[in-house]
Amino acid sequence: MAYGKLIDYADAAPEARAVMDDIKRARGVPDVNNAWKAMARHPAVMKRFWQRAQTTMAPGALDAVTKELIYLAVSVANGCHYCSASHTALAKKKGATEEQLAEMVEIVGLALEGNSYATFYGQDVDPALKA
Amino acid sequence: MAYGKLIDYADAAPEARAVMDDIKRARGVPDVNNAWKAMARHPAVMKRFWQRAQTTMAPGALDAVTKELIYLAVSVANGCHYCSASHTALAKKKGATEEQLAEMVEIVGLALEGNSYATFYGQDVDPALKA
Amino acid sequence: MAYGKLIDYADAAPEARAVMDDIKRARGVPDVNNAWKAMARHPAVMKRFWQRAQTTMAPGALDAVTKELIYLAVSVANGCHYCSASHTALAKKKGATEEQLAEMVEIVGLALEGNSYATFYGQDVDPALKA
Amino acid sequence: MAYGKLIDYADAAPEARAVMDDIKRARGVPDVNNAWKAMARHPAVMKRFWQRAQTTMAPGALDAVTKELIYLAVSVANGCHYCSASHTALAKKKGATEEQLAEMVEIVGLALEGNSYATFYGQDVDPALKA
Amino acid sequence: MAYGKLIDYADAAPEARAVMDDIKRARGVPDVNNAWKAMARHPAVMKRFWQRAQTTMAPGALDAVTKELIYLAVSVANGCHYCSASHTALAKKKGATEEQLAEMVEIVGLALEGNSYATFYGQDVDPALKA
Amino acid sequence: MAYGKLIDYADAAPEARAVMDDIKRARGVPDVNNAWKAMARHPAVMKRFWQRAQTTMAPGALDAVTKELIYLAVSVANGCHYCSASHTALAKKKGATEEQLAEMVEIVGLALEGNSYATFYGQDVDPALKA
Numbered sequence: 001m002a003y004g005k006l007i008d009y010a011d012a013a014p015e016a017r018a019v020m021d022d023i024k025r026a027r028g029v030p031d032v033n034n035a036w037k038a039m040a041r042h043p044a045v046m047k048r049f050w051q052r053a054q055t056t057m058a059p060g061a062l063d064a065v066t067k068e069l070i071y072l073a074v075s076v077a078n079g080c081h082y083c084s085a086s087h088t089a090l091a092k093k094k095g096a097t098e099e100q101l102a103e104m105v106e107i108v109g110l111a112l113e114g115n116s117y118a119t120f121y122g123q124d125v126d127p128a129l130k131a
Numbered sequence: 132m133a134y135g136k137l138i139d140y141a142d143a144a145p146e147a148r149a150v151m152d153d154i155k156r157a158r159g160v161p162d163v164n165n166a167w168k169a170m171a172r173h174p175a176v177m178k179r180f181w182q183r184a185q186t187t188m189a190p191g192a193l194d195a196v197t198k199e200l201i202y203l204a205v206s207v208a209n210g211c212h213y214c215s216a217s218h219t220a221l222a223k224k225k226g227a228t229e230e231q232l233a234e235m236v237e238i239v240g241l242a243l244e245g246n247s248y249a250t251f252y253g254q255d256v257d258p259a260l261k262a
Numbered sequence: 263m264a265y266g267k268l269i270d271y272a273d274a275a276p277e278a279r280a281v282m283d284d285i286k287r288a289r290g291v292p293d294v295n296n297a298w299k300a301m302a303r304h305p306a307v308m309k310r311f312w313q314r315a316q317t318t319m320a321p322g323a324l325d326a327v328t329k330e331l332i333y334l335a336v337s338v339a340n341g342c343h344y345c346s347a348s349h350t351a352l353a354k355k356k357g358a359t360e361e362q363l364a365e366m367v368e369i370v371g372l373a374l375e376g377n378s379y380a381t382f383y384g385q386d387v388d389p390a391l392k393a
Numbered sequence: 394m395a396y397g398k399l400i401d402y403a404d405a406a407p408e409a410r411a412v413m414d415d416i417k418r419a420r421g422v423p424d425v426n427n428a429w430k431a432m433a434r435h436p437a438v439m440k441r442f443w444q445r446a447q448t449t450m451a452p453g454a455l456d457a458v459t460k461e462l463i464y465l466a467v468s469v470a471n472g473c474h475y476c477s478a479s480h481t482a483l484a485k486k487k488g489a490t491e492e493q494l495a496e497m498v499e500i501v502g503l504a505l506e507g508n509s510y511a512t513f514y515g516q517d518v519d520p521a522l523k524a
Numbered sequence: 525m526a527y528g529k530l531i532d533y534a535d536a537a538p539e540a541r542a543v544m545d546d547i548k549r550a551r552g553v554p555d556v557n558n559a560w561k562a563m564a565r566h567p568a569v570m571k572r573f574w575q576r577a578q579t580t581m582a583p584g585a586l587d588a589v590t591k592e593l594i595y596l597a598v599s600v601a602n603g604c605h606y607c608s609a610s611h612t613a614l615a616k617k618k619g620a621t622e623e624q625l626a627e628m629v630e631i632v633g634l635a636l637e638g639n640s641y642a643t644f645y646g647q648d649v650d651p652a653l654k655a
Numbered sequence: 656m657a658y659g660k661l662i663d664y665a666d667a668a669p670e671a672r673a674v675m676d677d678i679k680r681a682r683g684v685p686d687v688n689n690a691w692k693a694m695a696r697h698p699a700v701m702k703r704f705w706q707r708a709q710t711t712m713a714p715g716a717l718d719a720v721t722k723e724l725i726y727l728a729v730s731v732a733n734g735c736h737y738c739s740a741s742h743t744a745l746a747k748k749k750g751a752t753e754e755q756l757a758e759m760v761e762i763v764g765l766a767l768e769g770n771s772y773a774t775f776y777g778q779d780v781d782p783a784l785k786a
Contacts, residue, residue: 002254003253003608003786004253034257035249041252041622052703056234061231062235066197066200069197070201071241073201077205077209084396103192105378113180117176120135121170122346122524124165126217129220130659131659135524208640210640216658247632250604264654265515266515267655303514318500332463335463340504342511342734343511348519359454373471377473377476386427388478391482391527474774477777495566495569498775502771509734512730526777526779527777558778559778580762585755593725597729599766602732606779609785627716627717631711634712635733639733642690642736646659649737653743
């Protein structure tokens with residue numbers, strides 16, 4: 001059900017082309033994913049998002065796989081198909097195993113279930129849980 | 132804005148009381164959180180949810196802190212206040228640092244942003260990303 | 263964490279007051295809930311929403327309790343505290359039992375879990391499931 | 394926009410095959426839906442989810458059609474395409490009529506609208522609505 | 525991943541056909557979009573939704589483009605693909621520029637990010653912000 | 656139901672204090688809102704978010720009020736109480752009227768309703784709607 005226009009490298013604006021070059025270098029790939037070809041419609045959005053993603057997803061207090069699993073879990077909970085497919089691939093490329101993916105998705109299901117119980121049962125935050 | 136009735140141990144049904152005993156033993160705490168006192172209204176729901184949570188959150192291919200961060204990230208993305216407060220506390224108890232929590236919450240923000248761009252730009256999943 | 267101004271009957275605009283009269287009559291109550299006192303800030307929104315709610319929630323092919331449980335389930339899944347509290351009360355007033363409420367909330371948890379698996383596993387709709 | 398690999402019975406792990414046998418028996422169908430062929434990638438997740446679904450969706454205080462309508466309503470509110478298609482089919486198979494489906498979907502729309510008004514107008518829960 | 529049956533004008537019920545005529549007249553188009561052909565399955569839902577949409581989206585205190593951008597932003601945040609595609613087209617038809625669309629989608633990303641920080645950091649509403 | 660620790664100017668880290676100074680100058684206010692005092696727990700997150708918010712919300716192809724209404728609409732649709740309260744106040748400060756706010760919230764309700772119908776009725780994107 002694709003409805004967005006993809007802009008290939010040859011047709012991209014200079015600013016979008018520079019981001020594409022940067023992505024290809026950073027990931028060691030010959031071409032960028034559709035997500036970037038679609039965002040190339042708006043080069044300024046594309047550039048800012050790519051830069052922020054690079055910063056936020058770089059290993060820090062959390063390692064690269066954990067970061068990908070968190071990104072993926074939020075995307076799955078949020079119902080984003082493209083993001084689920086692309087970040088599953090990224091997580092695997094960075095070393096995530098099928099066992100880790102299976103545990104991640106069960107936590108998503110558990111959390112969504114727990115969230116809805118908190119809404120229905122309507123308890124207040126315990127004083128001891130306040131930061 | 133609490134609106135749910137809390138059922139203390141003394142007033143709980145036997146099935147709910149058994150779960151409370153189990154939680155106190157497993158977590159080494161003198162009393163259970165409000166979430167469980169509220170769910171004690173429906174002991175069968177409480178029992179099944181506690182058992183599933185124990186299984187899903189036990190360390191496996193993912194360690195306990197990573198599991199808590201994933202649960203927390205989904206809850207934050209999903210807007211659950213109680214769950215955010217209680218799983219931040221649980222994550223810290225299991226060893227998560229403030230630096231890890233800060234990185235987790237920035238990934239949540241990034242993922243939600245990325246998810247909405249995928250919806251707006253409407254690209255199809257790349258053939259290479261299909262499992 | 264209330265932040266909305268409540269407008270009491272005495273201070274309400276004539277159009278909002280007419281809706282309040284109608285609600286009190288329809289529900290046989292001496293005063294309206296806070297939801298309506300808050301919406302009285304915008305009488306036209308309040309009037310249209312009340313009229314649509316009356317039409318949509320009236321017994322039809324589905325009975326009144328089933329309708330309330332569906333409204334409640336959506337509100338719980340969606341994380342709406344006020345709606346969970348008010349439609350639990352409405353459901354009970356119309357005859358819903360604690361057993362029915364417990365089964366409803368477990369279905370919400372199951373559906374949210376199933377929804378996230380559909381996103382993660384990414385299967386296409388079976389031809390036989392197409393309308 | 395399918396991106397998940399489907400695993401047919403012949404290629405499934407023994408644990409996944411046992412669940413497939415169970416589903417075919419329980420539903421009286423010659424083959425399972427794509428949802429199960431996709432989940433067969435992770436047999437333990439598949440097995441636990443199927444067992445929970447069987448328990449939660451069995452007629453109890455709520456009948457089978459009401460349960461399906463609640464599951465469907467949550468899935469529709471949550472934007473799950475596959476779940477909407479598959480649970481519409483299940484609801485019809487169990488006896489739901491087009492009139493009931495039309496009333497269900499209007500309640501979903503009403504509830505989502507009401508939920509957003511509760512957020513915007515920001516009223517506190519009425520003391521009388523607390524459990 | 526279409527799974528809904530489309531009902532063409534020739535096969536539509538009289539009530540649905542009347543709405544289709546109305547849409548074609550109001551928008552100056554030779555045929556209605558798939559959204560309406562799918563809703564024609566339930567003419568009463570279709571009729572009420574069309575009438576409400578006409579009223580709500582008519583220029584008032586907000587102009588037509590601003591209204592479309594708000595509708596679109598909510599649909600993007602909510603992950604609705606069809607709605608994103610159709611309301612992008614509607615917004616452009618009413619005069620929205622690519623620059624406006626790019627700014628709109630960045631606000632969606634920012635708001636979702638800000639929403640999740642409010643949940644995680646858990647601050648109370650400032651007294652001065654209460655209406 | 657506040658559960659987050661607020662950090663006042665006097666106790667804030669230098670990096671957080673610099674952001675607070677910047678906010679006070681930019682908005683012409685004597686103190687920052689609770690949102691910033693809570694985010695001061697993680698100065699780097701606070702700093703990046705404030706800078707991005709300044710850039711994204713500055714008048715451009717869309718004026719300041721329209722931008723605030725879009726931010727607010729997404730926050731309301733997403734169930735964020737704090738964000739609804741704070742961005743209603745910001746929108747008013749920048750000139751939004753009660754009539755505009757009332758129209759905005761009705762569009763949110765309409766869009767959420769329309770989004771759920773798109774999921775339920777399951778139509779494909781019309782070729783003419785593709786970008």
